[in-house]
Amino acid sequence: MTAAGLAAGYAADLVLGDxxxxxxxxxxxSAAAALERRVWADSKAVGTAYATVCTGAATAFGFLAQAATRERPAARFALTAAATWAVLGGRGLAAEGTAMAALLDRGDVPSARRRLAHLCGRDATNLGSDELARAATESIAENTSDAVVAPLLWGAVAGIPGLLGYRALNTLDAMVGHTSPRHRRFGWASARADDLANLIPARAAAVLTAVCAGSHARDALRVWRRDGRRHPSPNAGQVEAAFAGALGVRLGGVNTYRGEPEDRGTLGDGRPPVTADLRRAVRLSTMVGMAAAAVAVAVAS
Incomplete structure (x- = not known):
C-alpha cells in the first residue's frame, strides 16, 4: 500500500499540482512561524529545540497515521497518497519555471524579477534576463531534488512519517536555515539537519539526472563528479552540476542574498543558460521526477 500510495500521490501532483x-x-x-515569534532567541540551543519540536510534531503525526492504518490497507493507501500529494512540488515547480520563461521571452524583466521570488531567495533587483534565466535554471535543478526526489525517497524508506518529517524539516530550512543575522544561530540546527536529510537524495537526483539526460548522460556524470563539490552547499551543487552537464550550460557564479554576495562556484563548461535552456530544465526536471517516482515505488514494494 505504501508503494501504491506513493504512485497515486505522485500522479495527483503531476495532474493537479498544489x-x-x-x-x-x-x-x-504558518504554525512554525507563529512558534518562532514566541520562542526566538539568538541561540543554537533554542533553535535546536524549535527544530526538534516542529519536525517531531509532523513526524509523530505521520507515525500515528501509519499506526492507525496498520490493519486497514485501503486507509493506508489513501493516507499515503494524500501525504505524498501534499509534500510534493513537481508540478508547481514546472509551472513556475514555465511562467518565468514566458516572461523572459516577452522581455518583461521587471515581472521576471518579481517572479523569481517564487523560486529562490536571491536578490533580483539588478539582474538582467540572462542572470534571471540562470537563477531560475539553478532553482529548478535544486528544487527537483528538494521538492520531488527527496520526499519520494523518504516516503519509500519511512512511509508517512518520512514524507511528513522530511517536508517539515525542509520547510524549516527555507524559513530559518539561512545566514541572516536573525537566523545564523537560531536556524543552525534546521539547516544542518536538512543537509543531512538530503545527503543521499541529492546524489540520487544527480544520478537520475544523468539517466534522463539521453545523449548527454556522460556529460552530466562528468560535470557532477568534477564540479558538485564547488558549491558551498553539500547538496545543492550535486544536482545543479548534473543539470549543467545534462543541459550543456554553465551554472553558478556570484549571487546576492539579503545584500551579501556569495560565490557559488562554477558548474559546467558551456555557455550561460538562456530562456530556451530554462524550458529544457523544466522538461528534464519532470523526467527526473518520474524516474524518482519509479525508484521510490520499487524500493517500497
Missing part, C-alpha cells in the same frame, strides 16, 4: 487553498505545508509554515 491545492489553491488550505495547503497543509503552508499551514505547517
Amino acid at each position: 491545492p489553491a487553498r488550505w495547503h497543509p505545508v503552508a499551514g505547517f509554515g
Whole structure:
C-alpha cells in the first residue's frame, strides 16, 4: 500500500499540482512561524529545540497515521497518497519555471524579477534576463531534488512519517536555515539537519539526472563528479552540476542574498543558460521526477 500510495500521490501532483487553498505545508509554515515569534532567541540551543519540536510534531503525526492504518490497507493507501500529494512540488515547480520563461521571452524583466521570488531567495533587483534565466535554471535543478526526489525517497524508506518529517524539516530550512543575522544561530540546527536529510537524495537526483539526460548522460556524470563539490552547499551543487552537464550550460557564479554576495562556484563548461535552456530544465526536471517516482515505488514494494 505504501508503494501504491506513493504512485497515486505522485500522479495527483503531476495532474493537479498544489491545492489553491488550505495547503497543509503552508499551514505547517504558518504554525512554525507563529512558534518562532514566541520562542526566538539568538541561540543554537533554542533553535535546536524549535527544530526538534516542529519536525517531531509532523513526524509523530505521520507515525500515528501509519499506526492507525496498520490493519486497514485501503486507509493506508489513501493516507499515503494524500501525504505524498501534499509534500510534493513537481508540478508547481514546472509551472513556475514555465511562467518565468514566458516572461523572459516577452522581455518583461521587471515581472521576471518579481517572479523569481517564487523560486529562490536571491536578490533580483539588478539582474538582467540572462542572470534571471540562470537563477531560475539553478532553482529548478535544486528544487527537483528538494521538492520531488527527496520526499519520494523518504516516503519509500519511512512511509508517512518520512514524507511528513522530511517536508517539515525542509520547510524549516527555507524559513530559518539561512545566514541572516536573525537566523545564523537560531536556524543552525534546521539547516544542518536538512543537509543531512538530503545527503543521499541529492546524489540520487544527480544520478537520475544523468539517466534522463539521453545523449548527454556522460556529460552530466562528468560535470557532477568534477564540479558538485564547488558549491558551498553539500547538496545543492550535486544536482545543479548534473543539470549543467545534462543541459550543456554553465551554472553558478556570484549571487546576492539579503545584500551579501556569495560565490557559488562554477558548474559546467558551456555557455550561460538562456530562456530556451530554462524550458529544457523544466522538461528534464519532470523526467527526473518520474524516474524518482519509479525508484521510490520499487524500493517500497
